[in-house]
Amino acid sequence: MQKIIEKIKNKENSNHVIANLDKFEEQQVVQRNQILSEIDFKKINKAYDSEPWWYDVRGFLILTFAYQSTLPSQVRLFGNNFGKEHLEVAVGSGSLLDLILKWRALTNKPYSKITAFDYAEKMLAGALKKFSKRNDMQLLLADAAKMPFKENSFDTINIANAIHCLPNLIQSLDEMYRVLKPNGTLAGNVLLVPQGDSFWSKLASKINSWGIKKGILHKAYYQDEIIFLLEMRGFKITSSKITGNCFDFIATKI
Numbered sequence: 041m042q043k044i045i046e047k048i049k050n051k052e053n054s055n056h057v058i059a060n061l062d063k064f065e066e067q068q069v070v071q072r073n074q075i076l077s078e079i080d081f082k083k084i085n086k087a088y089d090s091e092p093w094w095y096d097v098r099g100f101l102i103l104t105f106a107y108q109s110t111l112p113s114q115v116r117l118f119g120n121n122f123g124k125e126h127l128e129v130a131v132g133s134g135s136l137l138d139l140i141l142k143w144r145a146l147t148n149k150p151y152s153k154i155t156a157f158d159y160a161e162k163m164l165a166g167a168l169k170k171f172s173k174r175n176d177m178q179l180l181l182a183d184a185a186k187m188p189f190k191e192n193s194f195d196t197i198n199i200a201n202a203i204h205c206l207p208n209l210i211q212s213l214d215e216m217y218r219v220l221k222p223n224g225t226l227a228g229n230v231l232l233v234p235q236g237d238s239f240w241s242k243l244a245s246k247i248n249s250w251g252i253k254k255g256i257l258h259k260a261y262y263q264d265e266i267i268f269l270l271e272m273r274g275f276k277i278t279s280s281k282i283t284g285n286c287f288d289f290i291a292t293k294i
């Protein structure tokens with residue numbers, strides 16, 4: 041991580057970046073010791089060893105061919121789920137969040153105070169760089185299964201393209217439930233097991249197998265399975281639809 045920070049510092053001389061990075065370094069020491077002590081960093085860093093720009097290109101290909109979803113449909117799903125206090129779980133390199141925030145600004149949506157986190161250092165470094173000018177945004181290194189937030193902290197949570205990446209889905213859903221305020225909403229999309237034996241379905245299965253081997257995909261789910269898991273953890277699914285190979289949903293904390 042030190043190397044990544046040095047690299048960014050050398051490239052960018054903006055005070056914002058340095059201030060954010062210094063804050064990040066401080067937070068990182070605390071977080072590494074207290075929150076992430078149980079995480080296998082070596083394994084995560086190996087899985088997410090690409091540069092953020094390559095991650096974005098690769099992500100776009102995965103989105104198109106494995107998820108069979110589109111950026112406009114994702115912007116609509118996640119862009120409409122922002123309350124006063126918003127949490128972005130597994131923000132990655134921040135490219136999708138950046139696009140969504142630009143769309144929200146263009147369409148005059150109200151201001152949200154945003155907290156975002158990811159457990160892969162390289163991904164987070166990309167987001168940190170992308171949002172270096174936004175002093176009002178908190179970016180953290182943290183695990184979805186053990187979040188460093190008080191209960192009932194957020195009005196809305198988005199988890200984009202990541203539920204199927206979580207190694208501990210049940211604990212992570214419990215954490216999302218805990219930190220969400222009553223009546224708060226969670227928006228997510230879940231990669232489904234490809235159905236049928238068409239060329240596209242076989243291609244999606246191949247990409248998924250590669251992702252599991254690489255460590256960036258935990259597993260694809262069946263629709264009933266994900267509905268069961270969400271409801272079992274206390275969420276009420278208030279809207280849902282299938283887009284391509286994904287189950288898109290909004291769930292409310294009741």
Ligand SMILES: C[S@@+](CC[C@H](N)C(=O)[O-])C[C@H]1O[C@@H](n2cnc3c(N)ncnc32)[C@H](O)[C@@H]1O
Pocket residue numbers: 088099129130131132133134135136137157158159160163182183184185199200201202205206207208
């Ligand atoms: C496919 S990317 C999606 C990133 C971003 N939300 C987007 O849509 O572009 C999945 C992200 O989930 C993160 N992730 C997976 N498990 C996590 C966990 N337990 N805690 C925090 N982040 C996690 C990975 O590091 C990765 O950045």
